Amino acid sequence: MQYKKLIAALSLIGFTSTPTLAFANDSTELEELRALVQELDQKVKILARKNEVAEEDAANSKKSTPVVKASEKGFGLESADGKNVIKLRGLLQADYRSFQDGANDVRGRSNNRAGSLDSDGFHDANDTALLRRVRPTIEGTLNGKYDFRFTPEFAGGSASVVDAYFDARLSPAFKIRAGKYKPFVGLERLQSGADIKFVERSYVTNAILPNRDVGISVYGDILGDKLNYAFGINNGVVDGGNASGAAEFDDNKEFTARLFATPFKNEVNALAGLGFGIAATFTNIDGERNLDFTNTSAADATRNGLPSYLTDGQQTFFRYGSTSVADGKRTRIAPQANYYYGPLGLIAEYARVSQEVSLLNSTTSNGATAFVAGSSKELNHDAWQIAASYLITGEDASFKGVKPKNDFDLDKGGWGAWEFVARYSEINLDEDTFKNAAGQYAAEGGTTLASAYADLTKSAKSAHSWVAGINWYLNQNAKIQLNYEHTSFEGGALQKGLAQATNNNASGSNVRDRESEGALLARLQIAF
Amino acid sequence: MNKTLLTIAVSAFALNLALTSVSFAKEVTLLNVSYDPTREFYVDYNVAFNKYWQSKTGDTVKVSQSHGGSGKQARAVIDGLEADVATLALAYDVDQLYEKGKLIPANWQKRLQHNSSPYTSTIVFLVRKGNPKNIKDWSDIIKPGISVITPNPKTSGGARWNYLAAWAYALKQNNNDETKAKEFVGKLYKNVPVLDSGARGSTTTFVERGIGDVLLAWENEAFLAQKELGVGKFEIIVPSLSILAEPPVTVVDKFAKKHGNEAVAKAYLEYLYSDEAQDLIGKNYYRPTSEVAIKKYESQFPKLNLVKIDDVFGGWTKAQKTHFSDGGVFDQIYQK
Numbered sequence: 013m014q015y016k017k018l019i020a021a022l023s024l025i026g027f028t029s030t031p032t033l034a035f036a037n038d039s040t041e042l043e044e045l046r047a048l049v050q051e052l053d054q055k056v057k058i059l060a061r062k063n064e065v066a067e068e069d070a071a072n073s074k075k076s077t078p079v080v081k082a083s084e085k086g087f088g089l090e091s092a093d094g095k096n097v098i099k100l101r102g103l104l105q106a107d108y109r110s111f112q113d114g115a116n117d118v119r120g121r122s123n124n125r126a127g128s129l130d131s132d133g134f135h136d137a138n139d140t141a142l143l144r145r146v147r148p149t150i151e152g153t154l155n156g157k158y159d160f161r162f163t164p165e166f167a168g169g170s171a172s173v174v175d176a177y178f179d180a181r182l183s184p185a186f187k188i189r190a191g192k193y194k195p196f197v198g199l200e201r202l203q204s205g206a207d208i209k210f211v212e213r214s215y216v217t218n219a220i221l222p223n224r225d226v227g228i229s230v231y232g233d234i235l236g237d238k239l240n241y242a243f244g245i246n247n248g249v250v251d252g253g254n255a256s257g258a259a260e261f262d263d264n265k266e267f268t269a270r271l272f273a274t275p276f277k278n279e280v281n282a283l284a285g286l287g288f289g290i291a292a293t294f295t296n297i298d299g300e301r302n303l304d305f306t307n308t309s310a311a312d313a314t315r316n317g318l319p320s321y322l323t324d325g326q327q328t329f330f331r332y333g334s335t336s337v338a339d340g341k342r343t344r345i346a347p348q349a350n351y352y353y354g355p356l357g358l359i360a361e362y363a364r365v366s367q368e369v370s371l372l373n374s375t376t377s378n379g380a381t382a383f384v385a386g387s388s389k390e391l392n393h394d395a396w397q398i399a400a401s402y403l404i405t406g407e408d409a410s411f412k413g414v415k416p417k418n419d420f421d422l423d424k425g426g427w428g429a430w431e432f433v434a435r436y437s438e439i440n441l442d443e444d445t446f447k448n449a450a451g452q453y454a455a456e457g458g459t460t461l462a463s464a465y466a467d468l469t470k471s472a473k474s475a476h477s478w479v480a481g482i483n484w485y486l487n488q489n490a491k492i493q494l495n496y497e498h499t500s501f502e503g504g505a506l507q508k509g510l511a512q513a514t515n516n517n518a519s520g521s522n523v524r525d526r527e528s529e530g531a532l533l534a535r536l537q538i539a540f
Numbered sequence: 541m542n543k544t545l546l547t548i549a550v551s552a553f554a555l556n557l558a559l560t561s562v563s564f565a566k567e568v569t570l571l572n573v574s575y576d577p578t579r580e581f582y583v584d585y586n587v588a589f590n591k592y593w594q595s596k597t598g599d600t601v602k603v604s605q606s607h608g609g610s611g612k613q614a615r616a617v618i619d620g621l622e623a624d625v626a627t628l629a630l631a632y633d634v635d636q637l638y639e640k641g642k643l644i645p646a647n648w649q650k651r652l653q654h655n656s657s658p659y660t661s662t663i664v665f666l667v668r669k670g671n672p673k674n675i676k677d678w679s680d681i682i683k684p685g686i687s688v689i690t691p692n693p694k695t696s697g698g699a700r701w702n703y704l705a706a707w708a709y710a711l712k713q714n715n716n717d718e719t720k721a722k723e724f725v726g727k728l729y730k731n732v733p734v735l736d737s738g739a740r741g742s743t744t745t746f747v748e749r750g751i752g753d754v755l756l757a758w759e760n761e762a763f764l765a766q767k768e769l770g771v772g773k774f775e776i777i778v779p780s781l782s783i784l785a786e787p788p789v790t791v792v793d794k795f796a797k798k799h800g801n802e803a804v805a806k807a808y809l810e811y812l813y814s815d816e817a818q819d820l821i822g823k824n825y826y827r828p829t830s831e832v833a834i835k836k837y838e839s840q841f842p843k844l845n846l847v848k849i850d851d852v853f854g855g856w857t858k859a860q861k862t863h864f865s866d867g868g869v870f871d872q873i874y875q876k
Contacts, residue, residue, distance in 0.1 A: 058733045
């Protein structure tokens with residue numbers, strides 16, 4: 013109706029502009045026209061203003077609307093202010109191990125049980141495909157300062173909790189982590205399982221230093237972010253151990269401490285990527301309290317607070333005798349360093365564990381005296397590694413993952429990132445481990461001073477490994493690793509031709525070196 | 541020997557004094573979360589307070605200001621905006637800092653003079669030059685064809701004062717008949733073409749965008765628009781009845797304590813009652829509370845019948861629940 017009026021008005025203007033119709037000028041209609049124009053002008057202004065207000069409201073709403081995120085770093089939800097975040101992440105590693113040489117378990121098993129032996133009398137290690145890590149992760153942040161992480165493990169045929177902790181980031185210099193987590197000790201251990209350069213970590217990490225424990229740590233970055241410190245109190249785990257999360261028998265806690273310096277961080281020079289530090293753990297285990305007296309006959313001695321040690325091919329080459337029990341102080345010390353410069357990465361780490369061990373008085377009864385008097389001994393084992401990596405496609409190496417300059421893409425011609433890696437690592441066990449109170453080599457498992465803590469015919473006293481390999485990063489999420497590892501041993505097997513039930517003798521003449529291990533280790537990894 | 545020792549001791553003392561004075565002087569940062577129209581006042585006041593505080597302690601105070609609809613600002617603080625002080629449009633919004641956030645004590649209003657309101661204000665009309673629609677009182681702005689500019693009472697403190705002032709007028713005109721008051725205010729909001737979220741937005745709508753015949757405004761905002769935003773383009777109309785607005789202030793104890801700013805935040809608000817601050821309050825067209833400033837600026841403010849929220853509505857909590865809560869009277873009116 014109003015538009016009709018406007019047309020009429022405009023027509024009227026047209027007529028009034030004609031001299032012959034000048035008399036038709038009607039002031040009333042002009043007033044109506046003016047009012048109409050003003051009314052329309054208001055309406056246009058109102059519409060424009062409403063649009064402005066709507067835009068302001070939309071901008072304000074955006075400030076409070078949660079953000080859905082999906083990227084190569086995972087999937088998640090985030091509050092508009094970024095203070096509350098939840099992320100879904102995952103790690104899948106599918107491995108294949110192919111042994112050219114190498115023995116499986118060499119304990120004194122019968123032929124029938126162990127299967128056929130090779131010409132040297134060793135039971136060959138089995139080639140196998142396996143899922144090494146299957147770990148979905150839910151992690152997030154609450155109120156901008158409180159992080160949490162929950163990572164179960166589904167590899168290995170059963171489910172367990174790998175990580176379950178929260179972090180309170182009260183300030184960069186003071187943070188608290190509590191729950192089940194990687195204790196702040198080993199450098200290579202603190203590197204994510206998705207970012208490790210080799211299919212398996214070194215002896216320093218896998219054999220000596222703790223894997224995961226339950227407890228609490230305070231940590232932070234000080235001195236301009238150039239010195240990282242961490243102190244923790246945890247239940248305590250065996251060498252390379254992963255706490256089950258259950259309550260412990262032993263009341264004593266393990267203390268951890270670590271200092272790691274990056275003095276040239278953020279500087280532009282060749283030393284910017286240098287980091288070095290030292291870590292230590294200490295606990296005093298009450299062996300008797302730690303024992304599960306109702307079940308002392310199981311072959312696996314780790315329940316007695318003592319570890320087994322594995323090769324890179326994950327074959328057990330050392331285990332304590334069934335009557336050996338951790339009883340007394342356990343101290344670990346681990347100097348460590350890494351260096352990154354352009355495509356080059358280096359990591360060097362040493363670890364030494366001093367463990368007091370006693371022998372059980374009886375494997376079947378809960379007597380008044382648990383341990384053989386005078387059987388306590390401090391055993392000192394150490395391990396070290398030096399590893400190098402080089403990205404031949406020119407990406408920068410770092411402690412974290414590799415982001416290829418060009419993702420692998422046949423259509424676009426990208427080939428991802430390629431990295432050569434090499435490592436030497438060894439572990440040396442205390443000679444006294446295999447000797448009795450008289451200082452002679454002896455059989456394990458006995459309940460007298462004539463027994464040793466481990467038998468050199470079944471467990472090696474040292475392992476020396478080198479690994480060479482190549483990593484192909486197809487993109488930030490997919491990686492293919494191929495390692496060849498070779499390990500030689502000192503001791504660890506029975507002389508060929510002796511009856512399999514034979515143990516070590518005082519001179520050690522029953523011992524020969526375990527067959528060297530040579531294995532191709534392959535991995536396909538997806539991580540986000 | 542003794543003279544040497546004395547010289548060393550005096551030098552050490554002097555050096556110590558010098559170092560002490562240098563190391564103790566620091567810059568303090570405060571965040572003042574306020575409502576829309578106070579921008580200009582606090583710009584002036586912050587300069588005055590910094591000067592005062594520096595002369596008293598040697599420290600400088602840098603005050604960051606945050607402005608928006610009073611209700612929105614209160615929610616922002618409850619949601620984590622770490623204000624050291626909150627200077628909002630009405631007591632209900634400050635109450636929420638206690639009720640929902642436990643950021644302040646329940647008795648916050650008793651901590652400063654005049655129920656923690658260092659100044660008052662009221663609601664007036666701003667019309668275009670010559671008052672072309674001949675608007676004189678509330679009854680004129682509910683007439684058909686009158687375009688009224690006022691912000692959204694759900695988000696703006698000023699808008700709630702506007703609404704309640706209109707309601708109070710309607711009650712008086714209709715012998716406290718709530719139904720007729722609701723009808724009256726309903727007619728008023730039918731004449732509102734745009735609901736801004738804050739008072740400053742409505743001023744922009746009316747003054748800069750040229751929309752509407754009358755702006756329901758804070759008195760200080762009306763003066764500001766008339767004298768600084770559009771000289772000679774507007775007139776202030778004082779209705780026969782309006783409401784006494786008492787915008788309160790408080791230290792946000794939890795955040796001030798966290799920032800180590802408790803003392804300076806407290807002083808920042810206490811200084812609002814000083815002669816210097818009260819003078820600035822008058823200059824910025826707020827009604828001062830000190831006798832000296834009231835007298836000085838007496839002629840600046842028109843005399844009108846001001847009702848109190850406690851007298852007409854039984855206090856802010858009741859008024860909020862009845863009129864502005866979800867599903868309350870305003871929602872019923874505005875959805876029609």
